[in-house]
Amino acid sequence: MKAHQNPLEPKVYIVGAGPGDPDLLTLKAQKLLAAADVILFADSLIPEQLLQFCREDAEIMPTADKTLEEILPLMIERVRSQQKSLVRLQSGDPSLYSATHEQMQLLAEAEIPFEVIPGISAFQAAAAKLNIELTVPGVVQTIILTRISGRTEVPEKEELASLAAHQASLCLYLSARHVEKAQAKLLEHYPPETPVAICFRIGWPDEKIRLVSLEQMAECTQQENLMRTTLYIISPALSAAKGRSRLYDPEYSRLFRQ
Structure with a gap:
Protein backbone atom coordinates (compact mmCIF):
# COMPACT_ATOMS: atom_id res chain seq x y z
CA MET A 1 0.00 0.00 0.00
CA PRO A 118 -11.11 28.78 15.75
CA GLY A 119 -14.30 26.81 16.27
CA ILE A 120 -17.97 27.53 16.91
CA SER A 121 -18.70 28.20 20.57
CA ALA A 122 -21.66 26.77 22.46
CA PHE A 123 -23.31 30.21 22.80
CA GLN A 124 -23.41 30.56 19.01
CA ALA A 125 -24.75 27.05 18.47
CA ALA A 126 -27.35 27.58 21.20
CA ALA A 127 -28.56 30.85 19.68
CA ALA A 128 -28.96 29.07 16.33
CA LYS A 129 -30.97 26.25 17.96
CA LEU A 130 -33.16 28.85 19.67
CA ASN A 131 -33.67 30.78 16.43
CA ILE A 132 -32.66 34.04 18.05
CA GLU A 133 -30.27 36.91 17.54
CA LEU A 134 -28.55 37.92 20.76
CA THR A 135 -28.24 41.56 19.69
CA VAL A 136 -31.72 42.91 18.88
CA PRO A 137 -31.87 46.63 17.98
CA GLY A 138 -33.69 48.64 20.61
CA VAL A 139 -33.67 45.67 23.00
CA VAL A 140 -30.08 44.56 23.65
CA GLN A 141 -26.79 45.28 21.89
CA THR A 142 -24.21 43.65 24.13
CA ILE A 143 -23.19 40.04 24.74
CA ILE A 144 -21.32 39.08 27.91
CA LEU A 145 -19.55 35.71 28.09
CA THR A 146 -18.68 34.78 31.65
CA ARG A 147 -18.85 32.24 34.46
CA ILE A 148 -19.33 32.24 38.21
CA SER A 149 -16.49 31.59 40.64
CA GLY A 150 -15.97 27.95 41.51
CA ARG A 151 -12.79 25.90 41.62
CA THR A 152 -11.45 28.54 39.21
CA GLU A 153 -11.87 31.98 40.76
CA VAL A 154 -13.29 34.88 38.76
CA PRO A 155 -11.55 38.24 39.36
CA GLU A 156 -13.51 40.41 41.80
CA LYS A 157 -13.98 43.18 39.22
CA GLU A 158 -15.79 40.62 37.00
CA GLU A 159 -18.15 39.46 39.74
CA LEU A 160 -21.43 38.18 38.26
CA ALA A 161 -23.75 40.69 39.93
CA SER A 162 -21.77 43.62 38.52
CA LEU A 163 -22.00 42.15 35.00
CA ALA A 164 -25.72 41.46 35.45
CA ALA A 165 -26.24 45.19 36.08
CA HIS A 166 -25.92 45.74 32.33
CA GLN A 167 -28.95 43.51 31.65
CA ALA A 168 -27.23 42.44 28.43
CA SER A 169 -27.42 39.05 26.71
CA LEU A 170 -25.40 37.14 29.30
CA CYS A 171 -24.00 33.71 28.39
CA LEU A 172 -23.02 31.84 31.53
CA TYR A 173 -20.56 28.98 31.17
CA LEU A 174 -19.32 26.40 33.67
CA SER A 175 -21.78 27.39 36.39
CA ALA A 176 -24.35 24.59 36.75
CA ARG A 177 -22.82 23.33 39.99
CA HIS A 178 -23.32 26.78 41.51
CA VAL A 179 -26.64 27.59 39.87
CA GLU A 180 -28.41 28.79 43.03
CA LYS A 181 -25.63 31.26 43.74
CA ALA A 182 -25.65 32.39 40.09
CA GLN A 183 -29.42 32.84 40.08
CA ALA A 184 -29.29 34.99 43.22
CA LYS A 185 -26.59 37.21 41.68
CA LEU A 186 -28.55 37.61 38.45
CA LEU A 187 -31.78 38.44 40.27
CA GLU A 188 -30.08 41.46 41.81
CA HIS A 189 -30.47 43.19 38.42
CA TYR A 190 -32.57 41.15 35.98
CA PRO A 191 -36.35 40.97 36.54
CA PRO A 192 -37.53 37.53 37.81
CA GLU A 193 -39.47 36.95 34.60
CA THR A 194 -36.38 37.43 32.39
CA PRO A 195 -36.23 34.44 30.01
CA VAL A 196 -33.38 31.96 30.43
CA ALA A 197 -32.34 29.21 28.02
CA ILE A 198 -30.72 26.26 29.80
CA CYS A 199 -28.65 24.45 27.17
CA PHE A 200 -27.15 21.05 27.98
CA ARG A 201 -24.63 19.37 25.65
CA ILE A 202 -25.52 21.49 22.64
CA GLY A 203 -24.72 19.61 19.44
CA TRP A 204 -24.62 16.18 21.11
CA PRO A 205 -27.24 13.48 20.43
CA ASP A 206 -28.62 13.89 23.98
CA GLU A 207 -28.79 17.69 24.00
CA LYS A 208 -31.47 19.39 26.07
CA ILE A 209 -32.78 22.95 25.87
CA ARG A 210 -35.16 24.27 28.49
CA LEU A 211 -36.73 27.75 28.38
CA VAL A 212 -37.69 29.06 31.80
CA SER A 213 -37.89 32.32 33.72
CA LEU A 214 -34.89 33.45 35.71
CA GLU A 215 -36.63 32.64 38.98
CA GLN A 216 -36.99 29.00 37.80
CA MET A 217 -33.40 28.64 36.60
CA ALA A 218 -31.97 26.76 39.61
CA GLU A 219 -35.04 24.57 40.15
CA CYS A 220 -35.10 23.42 36.52
CA THR A 221 -31.36 22.71 36.50
CA GLN A 222 -31.65 20.54 39.60
CA GLN A 223 -34.78 18.73 38.39
CA GLU A 224 -33.03 17.86 35.13
CA ASN A 225 -29.82 16.95 36.99
CA LEU A 226 -27.68 19.13 34.73
CA MET A 227 -24.29 19.38 36.39
CA ARG A 228 -21.84 19.42 33.46
CA THR A 229 -21.60 20.87 29.95
CA THR A 230 -24.44 23.31 30.58
CA LEU A 231 -24.68 26.83 29.19
CA TYR A 232 -27.17 29.46 30.37
CA ILE A 233 -28.33 32.29 28.14
CA ILE A 234 -30.02 35.06 30.11
CA SER A 235 -31.33 37.63 27.70
CA PRO A 236 -34.21 39.96 26.85
CA ALA A 237 -33.65 38.74 23.27
CA LEU A 238 -35.36 35.49 24.27
CA SER A 239 -38.63 37.32 24.82
CA ALA A 240 -41.14 38.35 22.17
CA ALA A 241 -39.70 41.87 22.13
CA LYS A 242 -39.30 43.18 18.58
CA GLY A 243 -36.60 45.37 17.14
CA ARG A 244 -35.37 46.25 13.68
CA SER A 245 -31.91 46.95 12.35
CA ARG A 246 -31.43 50.22 10.50
CA LEU A 247 -29.18 48.44 8.02
CA TYR A 248 -32.03 47.22 5.80
CA ASP A 249 -34.52 49.97 6.60
CA PRO A 250 -35.75 51.59 3.35
CA GLU A 251 -35.26 55.03 4.91
CA TYR A 252 -31.63 54.33 5.81
CA SER A 253 -29.07 55.52 3.26
CA ARG A 254 -25.73 53.73 3.09
CA LEU A 255 -22.78 53.21 0.74
CA PHE A 256 -24.43 50.49 -1.38
CA ARG A 257 -27.98 51.88 -1.31
CA GLN A 258 -28.77 55.56 -1.62
Whole structure:
Protein backbone atom coordinates (compact mmCIF):
# COMPACT_ATOMS: atom_id res chain seq x y z
CA MET A 1 0.00 0.00 0.00
CA LYS A 2 1.26 3.47 -0.87
CA ALA A 3 2.62 5.40 2.12
CA HIS A 4 0.61 8.40 3.22
CA GLN A 5 2.07 11.69 2.06
CA ASN A 6 1.46 14.22 4.81
CA PRO A 7 1.31 17.83 3.54
CA LEU A 8 1.22 19.31 7.04
CA GLU A 9 4.18 20.89 8.76
CA PRO A 10 5.46 19.18 11.90
CA LYS A 11 3.79 21.41 14.48
CA VAL A 12 0.86 21.54 16.90
CA TYR A 13 -2.51 22.62 15.54
CA ILE A 14 -4.84 23.72 18.35
CA VAL A 15 -8.22 23.12 16.74
CA GLY A 16 -11.65 24.22 17.94
CA ALA A 17 -13.99 21.24 17.59
CA GLY A 18 -17.19 23.23 18.08
CA PRO A 19 -19.92 22.25 20.56
CA GLY A 20 -20.20 18.60 19.51
CA ASP A 21 -22.07 18.34 16.21
CA PRO A 22 -19.61 16.99 13.57
CA ASP A 23 -21.35 19.12 10.93
CA LEU A 24 -20.30 22.25 12.82
CA LEU A 25 -16.59 21.59 12.39
CA THR A 26 -14.98 24.20 10.15
CA LEU A 27 -13.62 23.07 6.79
CA LYS A 28 -10.12 23.88 8.01
CA ALA A 29 -10.60 21.69 11.09
CA GLN A 30 -11.79 18.80 8.90
CA LYS A 31 -8.81 19.17 6.58
CA LEU A 32 -6.39 19.14 9.50
CA LEU A 33 -8.02 16.08 11.06
CA ALA A 34 -7.86 14.30 7.71
CA ALA A 35 -4.15 14.97 7.33
CA ALA A 36 -2.62 14.97 10.83
CA ASP A 37 -0.35 12.19 12.07
CA VAL A 38 -1.44 12.50 15.70
CA ILE A 39 -4.71 13.57 17.34
CA LEU A 40 -4.89 14.51 21.01
CA PHE A 41 -8.54 14.98 21.95
CA ALA A 42 -10.36 15.87 25.14
CA ASP A 43 -12.58 12.78 25.14
CA SER A 44 -14.75 13.89 28.08
CA LEU A 45 -15.84 17.00 26.15
CA ILE A 46 -15.75 15.89 22.50
CA PRO A 47 -17.91 13.12 21.00
CA GLU A 48 -16.02 10.30 19.26
CA GLN A 49 -18.03 10.96 16.07
CA LEU A 50 -15.65 13.83 15.34
CA LEU A 51 -12.85 11.32 14.86
CA GLN A 52 -14.53 10.04 11.68
CA PHE A 53 -12.55 12.64 9.78
CA CYS A 54 -9.17 11.32 10.93
CA ARG A 55 -6.82 9.17 8.89
CA GLU A 56 -7.19 5.46 9.54
CA ASP A 57 -3.52 5.24 10.45
CA ALA A 58 -3.46 8.36 12.66
CA GLU A 59 -2.33 7.97 16.26
CA ILE A 60 -5.33 8.97 18.40
CA MET A 61 -4.83 9.69 22.09
CA PRO A 62 -7.60 10.66 24.55
CA THR A 63 -6.48 13.14 27.21
CA ALA A 64 -9.30 13.33 29.77
CA ASP A 65 -7.21 11.31 32.26
CA LYS A 66 -3.98 13.25 31.64
CA THR A 67 -2.49 16.36 33.19
CA LEU A 68 -0.83 19.13 31.20
CA GLU A 69 2.51 17.84 32.51
CA GLU A 70 1.75 14.54 30.77
CA ILE A 71 0.31 16.05 27.60
CA LEU A 72 3.09 18.54 26.86
CA PRO A 73 5.91 15.95 26.56
CA LEU A 74 3.73 13.98 24.12
CA MET A 75 3.40 17.07 21.94
CA ILE A 76 7.11 17.81 22.05
CA GLU A 77 8.10 14.22 21.33
CA ARG A 78 5.81 13.82 18.33
CA VAL A 79 6.60 17.22 16.78
CA ARG A 80 10.30 17.73 17.54
CA SER A 81 11.67 14.19 17.71
CA GLN A 82 9.35 12.40 15.27
CA GLN A 83 8.64 15.38 12.98
CA LYS A 84 4.92 14.66 13.01
CA SER A 85 1.92 16.94 12.65
CA LEU A 86 -0.30 16.97 15.73
CA VAL A 87 -3.87 18.21 16.21
CA ARG A 88 -4.86 19.18 19.74
CA LEU A 89 -8.65 18.96 19.44
CA GLN A 90 -10.40 21.27 21.91
CA SER A 91 -14.14 21.59 22.53
CA GLY A 92 -15.86 24.77 21.38
CA ASP A 93 -13.54 27.60 20.45
CA PRO A 94 -9.95 27.73 21.78
CA SER A 95 -10.38 31.35 22.87
CA LEU A 96 -13.07 30.51 25.47
CA TYR A 97 -12.56 28.42 28.64
CA SER A 98 -10.38 25.91 26.80
CA ALA A 99 -7.18 25.92 28.93
CA THR A 100 -5.15 26.66 25.80
CA HIS A 101 -3.40 29.71 27.26
CA GLU A 102 -1.00 27.63 29.36
CA GLN A 103 -0.50 25.13 26.54
CA MET A 104 0.52 27.88 24.13
CA GLN A 105 2.87 29.43 26.69
CA LEU A 106 4.66 26.13 27.30
CA LEU A 107 4.83 25.27 23.61
CA ALA A 108 6.38 28.68 22.92
CA GLU A 109 8.92 28.17 25.73
CA ALA A 110 9.82 24.78 24.26
CA GLU A 111 10.12 26.39 20.80
CA ILE A 112 7.46 24.09 19.36
CA PRO A 113 5.58 25.79 16.51
CA PHE A 114 1.81 25.92 16.84
CA GLU A 115 -1.24 27.36 15.09
CA VAL A 116 -4.72 28.07 16.47
CA ILE A 117 -7.84 27.26 14.45
CA PRO A 118 -11.11 28.78 15.75
CA GLY A 119 -14.30 26.81 16.27
CA ILE A 120 -17.97 27.53 16.91
CA SER A 121 -18.70 28.20 20.57
CA ALA A 122 -21.66 26.77 22.46
CA PHE A 123 -23.31 30.21 22.80
CA GLN A 124 -23.41 30.56 19.01
CA ALA A 125 -24.75 27.05 18.47
CA ALA A 126 -27.35 27.58 21.20
CA ALA A 127 -28.56 30.85 19.68
CA ALA A 128 -28.96 29.07 16.33
CA LYS A 129 -30.97 26.25 17.96
CA LEU A 130 -33.16 28.85 19.67
CA ASN A 131 -33.67 30.78 16.43
CA ILE A 132 -32.66 34.04 18.05
CA GLU A 133 -30.27 36.91 17.54
CA LEU A 134 -28.55 37.92 20.76
CA THR A 135 -28.24 41.56 19.69
CA VAL A 136 -31.72 42.91 18.88
CA PRO A 137 -31.87 46.63 17.98
CA GLY A 138 -33.69 48.64 20.61
CA VAL A 139 -33.67 45.67 23.00
CA VAL A 140 -30.08 44.56 23.65
CA GLN A 141 -26.79 45.28 21.89
CA THR A 142 -24.21 43.65 24.13
CA ILE A 143 -23.19 40.04 24.74
CA ILE A 144 -21.32 39.08 27.91
CA LEU A 145 -19.55 35.71 28.09
CA THR A 146 -18.68 34.78 31.65
CA ARG A 147 -18.85 32.24 34.46
CA ILE A 148 -19.33 32.24 38.21
CA SER A 149 -16.49 31.59 40.64
CA GLY A 150 -15.97 27.95 41.51
CA ARG A 151 -12.79 25.90 41.62
CA THR A 152 -11.45 28.54 39.21
CA GLU A 153 -11.87 31.98 40.76
CA VAL A 154 -13.29 34.88 38.76
CA PRO A 155 -11.55 38.24 39.36
CA GLU A 156 -13.51 40.41 41.80
CA LYS A 157 -13.98 43.18 39.22
CA GLU A 158 -15.79 40.62 37.00
CA GLU A 159 -18.15 39.46 39.74
CA LEU A 160 -21.43 38.18 38.26
CA ALA A 161 -23.75 40.69 39.93
CA SER A 162 -21.77 43.62 38.52
CA LEU A 163 -22.00 42.15 35.00
CA ALA A 164 -25.72 41.46 35.45
CA ALA A 165 -26.24 45.19 36.08
CA HIS A 166 -25.92 45.74 32.33
CA GLN A 167 -28.95 43.51 31.65
CA ALA A 168 -27.23 42.44 28.43
CA SER A 169 -27.42 39.05 26.71
CA LEU A 170 -25.40 37.14 29.30
CA CYS A 171 -24.00 33.71 28.39
CA LEU A 172 -23.02 31.84 31.53
CA TYR A 173 -20.56 28.98 31.17
CA LEU A 174 -19.32 26.40 33.67
CA SER A 175 -21.78 27.39 36.39
CA ALA A 176 -24.35 24.59 36.75
CA ARG A 177 -22.82 23.33 39.99
CA HIS A 178 -23.32 26.78 41.51
CA VAL A 179 -26.64 27.59 39.87
CA GLU A 180 -28.41 28.79 43.03
CA LYS A 181 -25.63 31.26 43.74
CA ALA A 182 -25.65 32.39 40.09
CA GLN A 183 -29.42 32.84 40.08
CA ALA A 184 -29.29 34.99 43.22
CA LYS A 185 -26.59 37.21 41.68
CA LEU A 186 -28.55 37.61 38.45
CA LEU A 187 -31.78 38.44 40.27
CA GLU A 188 -30.08 41.46 41.81
CA HIS A 189 -30.47 43.19 38.42
CA TYR A 190 -32.57 41.15 35.98
CA PRO A 191 -36.35 40.97 36.54
CA PRO A 192 -37.53 37.53 37.81
CA GLU A 193 -39.47 36.95 34.60
CA THR A 194 -36.38 37.43 32.39
CA PRO A 195 -36.23 34.44 30.01
CA VAL A 196 -33.38 31.96 30.43
CA ALA A 197 -32.34 29.21 28.02
CA ILE A 198 -30.72 26.26 29.80
CA CYS A 199 -28.65 24.45 27.17
CA PHE A 200 -27.15 21.05 27.98
CA ARG A 201 -24.63 19.37 25.65
CA ILE A 202 -25.52 21.49 22.64
CA GLY A 203 -24.72 19.61 19.44
CA TRP A 204 -24.62 16.18 21.11
CA PRO A 205 -27.24 13.48 20.43
CA ASP A 206 -28.62 13.89 23.98
CA GLU A 207 -28.79 17.69 24.00
CA LYS A 208 -31.47 19.39 26.07
CA ILE A 209 -32.78 22.95 25.87
CA ARG A 210 -35.16 24.27 28.49
CA LEU A 211 -36.73 27.75 28.38
CA VAL A 212 -37.69 29.06 31.80
CA SER A 213 -37.89 32.32 33.72
CA LEU A 214 -34.89 33.45 35.71
CA GLU A 215 -36.63 32.64 38.98
CA GLN A 216 -36.99 29.00 37.80
CA MET A 217 -33.40 28.64 36.60
CA ALA A 218 -31.97 26.76 39.61
CA GLU A 219 -35.04 24.57 40.15
CA CYS A 220 -35.10 23.42 36.52
CA THR A 221 -31.36 22.71 36.50
CA GLN A 222 -31.65 20.54 39.60
CA GLN A 223 -34.78 18.73 38.39
CA GLU A 224 -33.03 17.86 35.13
CA ASN A 225 -29.82 16.95 36.99
CA LEU A 226 -27.68 19.13 34.73
CA MET A 227 -24.29 19.38 36.39
CA ARG A 228 -21.84 19.42 33.46
CA THR A 229 -21.60 20.87 29.95
CA THR A 230 -24.44 23.31 30.58
CA LEU A 231 -24.68 26.83 29.19
CA TYR A 232 -27.17 29.46 30.37
CA ILE A 233 -28.33 32.29 28.14
CA ILE A 234 -30.02 35.06 30.11
CA SER A 235 -31.33 37.63 27.70
CA PRO A 236 -34.21 39.96 26.85
CA ALA A 237 -33.65 38.74 23.27
CA LEU A 238 -35.36 35.49 24.27
CA SER A 239 -38.63 37.32 24.82
CA ALA A 240 -41.14 38.35 22.17
CA ALA A 241 -39.70 41.87 22.13
CA LYS A 242 -39.30 43.18 18.58
CA GLY A 243 -36.60 45.37 17.14
CA ARG A 244 -35.37 46.25 13.68
CA SER A 245 -31.91 46.95 12.35
CA ARG A 246 -31.43 50.22 10.50
CA LEU A 247 -29.18 48.44 8.02
CA TYR A 248 -32.03 47.22 5.80
CA ASP A 249 -34.52 49.97 6.60
CA PRO A 250 -35.75 51.59 3.35
CA GLU A 251 -35.26 55.03 4.91
CA TYR A 252 -31.63 54.33 5.81
CA SER A 253 -29.07 55.52 3.26
CA ARG A 254 -25.73 53.73 3.09
CA LEU A 255 -22.78 53.21 0.74
CA PHE A 256 -24.43 50.49 -1.38
CA ARG A 257 -27.98 51.88 -1.31
CA GLN A 258 -28.77 55.56 -1.62
